[in-house]
Amino acid sequence: MDNDDRIVTQEDINNSKNKKVDSEDIELTREFEPLDNNAITEESISDDEIVLDQAKESNIIDEDMNSIRNTDIYAKHNRIQKLKDKKKNKTKKTILFIIILLSILLCVGIFVAYKLNPSSADINADNKTNLEFEKMLDEKNNKNKAVIGQKEDAKKIYGVDAAKVWNSLNTYDIDNNGKKEVFLTFDDGPSTTNTPKVLKILNDNNVKGTFFVTGKAQTIDGAPQILRQLYDNGMAIGNHSYSHDYTFLYPKRIYNEKNFLSDIKKNEKKIQESLGMPNFTTRVIRCPGGQMSWQKTEPLNNYFIANDMVSMDWNSLNGDAEPPKKDAKALYDFAVKESKGKNLIVLLMHDTYGKEETVKYLDNIIKYYKSQGYEFKTLV
Numbered sequence: 001m002d003n004d005d006r007i008v009t010q011e012d013i014n015n016s017k018n019k020k021v022d023s024e025d026i027e028l029t030r031e032f033e034p035l036d037n038n039a040i041t042e043e044s045i046s047d048d049e050i051v052l053d054q055a056k057e058s059n060i061i062d063e064d065m066n067s068i069r070n071t072d073i074y075a076k077h078n079r080i081q082k083l084k085d086k087k088k089n090k091t092k093k094t095i096l097f098i099i100i101l102l103s104i105l106l107c108v109g110i111f112v113a114y115k116l117n118p119s120s121a122d123i124n125a126d127n128k129t130n131l132e133f134e135k136m137l138d139e140k141n142n143k144n145k146a147v148i149g150q151k152e153d154a155k156k157i158y159g160v161d162a163a164k165v166w167n168s169l170n171t172y173d174i175d176n177n178g179k180k181e182v183f184l185t186f187d188d189g190p191s192t193t194n195t196p197k198v199l200k201i202l203n204d205n206n207v208k209g210t211f212f213v214t215g216k217a218q219t220i221d222g223a224p225q226i227l228r229q230l231y232d233n234g235m236a237i238g239n240h241s242y243s244h245d246y247t248f249l250y251p252k253r254i255y256n257e258k259n260f261l262s263d264i265k266k267n268e269k270k271i272q273e274s275l276g277m278p279n280f281t282t283r284v285i286r287c288p289g290g291q292m293s294w295q296k297t298e299p300l301n302n303y304f305i306a307n308d309m310v311s312m313d314w315n316s317l318n319g320d321a322e323p324p325k326k327d328a329k330a331l332y333d334f335a336v337k338e339s340k341g342k343n344l345i346v347l348l349m350h351d352t353y354g355k356e357e358t359v360k361y362l363d364n365i366i367k368y369y370k371s372q373g374y375e376f377k378t379l380v
């Protein structure tokens, strides 16, 4: 091959390039468009082939053509890739949006479920709160249900505020506003011998009395049951100390506060135990021997006032604890004499062991007071 043969003019190159580009365009068009036989003639194919052959004679042309071809394909590839990426991104965004939406819905669902259906821990917490509240109410109700001195139904009919009676005794008010009232009181019981008989007589006469019991008496077999019978039959119950021991309560005849108060409290517990009623209490105390018999008892008054309690002595007695020993007739006479001229009578008697004459006289003295127009009341 000589030099002349290798000489190609610039115009030829341009034509060749244009022809090649046209040829490429046709090729690309064929790739993307349906073949149009009318548009591609035999002449045009022939022209293309000539130009292409000419161009192939030059490496430069081949290189340029390859470069153009590559650039064009790369651009196309890029566009497709970008389209694919764009589509992929759009899909990703859609999936992300759905995930976020589902998460929000899940959170809302959990919240609603929690509100509508609390967990077992919450239920337990609620139950615990309810139980504590009920317990508090029970304690309050039990406090309100405390039985003081006497069964409620009997107290409504027979019970009189012992503080008022105490005031009358201390002011020697025996007129009692013209109202005749007698308080039958029985000390030192309950006994298993005489107390049941006393109870029967009271019941037979449809009257009530007040029993000042000791703790010591309740230690005898059967005595607690008798105390409970007194309560069940509407009798009032007062505290007469546990020991009834003068030397312990009033050493050298002087009131000993420490001993006295501990003895009273000990008896209150014993009464609750005998009755089977931890909610029972009594505010009426009868000092063994009577408060009037002992010295320096002022602190006791202060204690009773501070604790809404009452010390209850008497203003009449039947003499069943006074010498000489009396029979039923003598007891009756003694009591009638003691009661003369008094509208308010607090009558001291005993229902403990050895007081059989008191049992014998009791029905008569009740009938006497009834005949005189007295009402039978209890101290509470």
Ligand SMILES: [Zn+2]
Residues within 6 Å of the ligand: 187, 188, 240, 244, 288, 289
């Ligand atoms: Zn006594």
